[in-house]
Structures are given as C-alpha cells and as structure tokens.
Amino acid sequence: MFTLHVDDSIGDALHAFSFAHNTKPTFAIESLFNALSPAGKPFDLPQGKTYLLNPDRESAGIILLEHGICSVCHAGNDLFISSMFSPSILGxxxxxxxxxxxxxxxxxYLYAETLCYGKFVPLNDFVRICDEQNLWHDVARILAHRLMVMSAREEELVGVDSYLKVRTMLIELNAYPDEYRQQIQVLSFVQRRTNISRSRVLAILSELRKGEYITIDNGKLVAIHQKLPAAF
Incomplete structure (x- = not known):
C-alpha cells in the first residue's frame, strides 16, 4: 500500500482523497487477498489500456490488484467513477x-493509469471461497467504504466550477507517489475525471504555470510550489 503525501502548505488536504486512504479497510482487503490468491491466475493491464469488467458469465471474475493505479469508469459514457490503488479488490x-x-x-471498465498487475479469480471460485471461509463481512466493509468515498467526492466535484475541479485533481495527483505520478499525463488525468474540455484545462494549467504555482515537464506534474488559488 502506497504512502499518501499531502502537503498542507499547498492547499487544504483533500477530504475525499485523504479520507479514502486514511480509512481504507486494509484488514478486509488482506483477508480476501490471502483467501483468494491461491485460486487466481496472473492478470496484467498495460498503462493506457482498458479492461471491461465481467462482460459475460463465462469470463466473469474478481481482480486482485497487486500493483498500480487504475480508474473505474462507466462503459456507456466513459464517466469517471473512482481511482483504485493497489492493493484493491476490483469487479x-x-x-x-x-x-x-x-x-x-x-x-x-478499468483504465490503467499505470502498469497494473495482480490476479484474476473466476467468479464462481470467488463466491465459493467467500462462502466456505465466511468472507462476506469483509466484502461488505470494502463496498461500504467505497460508498462513503464516493459520497465525499461528490461534495468536492459536483456543483463547482471548472477551475475548482482542476484544482482538486492537481492536489490529488500531487499526493501520488513519484513512481506513479511520473507515469501519468496531467492533461488526460484531469480530463477523464472532470469532462472539462481540453482547451479549458490547458488554459488553467497554463495560467498556473505562469504564476509559478506548478511545474509540468513533458506533460507530467513535477510539483506544486505553493497553495493554489481558491478561485480562477
């Protein structure tokens, strides 16, 4: 599990993002990993690729994400739902x-923000093992936690202007470990999560760079140098 780095000098700690990681049900995730891993097969998803979750009963399964960051999105309209960090249970x-x-x-579907890999557990094996080892309480804890995180995120991103959405995403990305953050293109990261136009995102990033609030190199966020403005 990665270490969250939120610098209070550059802005208020994100409630939804910090809450998600400070309250992650680690014990429940570890219990499921230990029980399910023996039934799993290797799974990997290269950076920038997508994976449709459970398209049919024959190929359905649960993914144990051992390494990487991926986004969960609606298949119908590509709307971003949440970011998932290893270790996580997906599907x-x-x-x-x-x-x-x-x-x-x-x-x-999943979108790989970085190289993702882990194990794929067939759905029937997942249900059987959870029944045999009485793991449904752990499953419920994980799902309840995700509902709380989604509720907290709505408070930050619903009903606010485009700049505040971009600001939120920059502070979140800045908190990622370097090994992950340096694999992510900041423009596409913000666009997928906010549905703000490319031109608008570029304009905001440009002004923040001119004001020496942020440094971006080769499309990657290098650093936030000072507290981002509350308004644009």
Missing part, C-alpha cells in the same frame, strides 16, 4: 450484477 459490483443476473445492469 465486486459487476460480479454481483452478473451472478444474480440483474436486468439492465450498469457496465464498467
């Missing part, structure tokens, strides 16, 4: 919906 909602044949179920 729980889609696995449930296909296992119980939920009508008109929502579809989601």
């Amino acid at each position: 729980l909602v889609d696995g449930y919906s296909i296992f119980y044949d939920v009508p008109a179920r929502p579809r989601h």
Whole structure:
C-alpha cells in the first residue's frame, strides 16, 4: 500500500482523497487477498489500456490488484467513477450484477493509469471461497467504504466550477507517489475525471504555470510550489 503525501502548505488536504486512504479497510482487503490468491491466475493491464469488467458469465471474475493505479469508469459514457490503488479488490459490483443476473445492469471498465498487475479469480471460485471461509463481512466493509468515498467526492466535484475541479485533481495527483505520478499525463488525468474540455484545462494549467504555482515537464506534474488559488 502506497504512502499518501499531502502537503498542507499547498492547499487544504483533500477530504475525499485523504479520507479514502486514511480509512481504507486494509484488514478486509488482506483477508480476501490471502483467501483468494491461491485460486487466481496472473492478470496484467498495460498503462493506457482498458479492461471491461465481467462482460459475460463465462469470463466473469474478481481482480486482485497487486500493483498500480487504475480508474473505474462507466462503459456507456466513459464517466469517471473512482481511482483504485493497489492493493484493491476490483469487479465486486459487476460480479454481483452478473451472478444474480440483474436486468439492465450498469457496465464498467478499468483504465490503467499505470502498469497494473495482480490476479484474476473466476467468479464462481470467488463466491465459493467467500462462502466456505465466511468472507462476506469483509466484502461488505470494502463496498461500504467505497460508498462513503464516493459520497465525499461528490461534495468536492459536483456543483463547482471548472477551475475548482482542476484544482482538486492537481492536489490529488500531487499526493501520488513519484513512481506513479511520473507515469501519468496531467492533461488526460484531469480530463477523464472532470469532462472539462481540453482547451479549458490547458488554459488553467497554463495560467498556473505562469504564476509559478506548478511545474509540468513533458506533460507530467513535477510539483506544486505553493497553495493554489481558491478561485480562477
């Protein structure tokens, strides 16, 4: 599990982002990893590639993300839902919906922000092992935590102007470990999460660079040097 780096001198610590990592149900995740890993097969997703979660019953499964960062997005409109950092359990909602044949179920996919790898556990094996080892309480803890994080994120990103959305994303990206942050193009990172136009994002980034608030090199966020303005 990576270490979160939030510098209070450059802005208020993000509630949703810091909350997500400070309250991550580590014990529940470790319990599932230990129980499910023996039934898993190697899984990898190169940076910039996508993976449709549980497209059909035959290929359905749960992913144990051992390394990397990925985004979970709606398959219908590419709307960003959340960022997932290793270690994480992926595919729980889609696995449930296909296992119980939920009508008109929502579809989601993963987008690899960095190289991602781990293990793929077939859905039937996942359900069997959770039944045998009484792991459903751990599954419930993980899902409840994600609901709380999504609620906190809505407070930050819904009903605010485009600059505040970009500001939020910059502070979040700045908190990522260097090994991950230096793999991520800041423009595409912000666009996928906010749906703000490319030209608008570029204009905001340009002004922040001119004001020496941020440094971007080869499209990657190098640093935030001072507290970002509260308004643009």
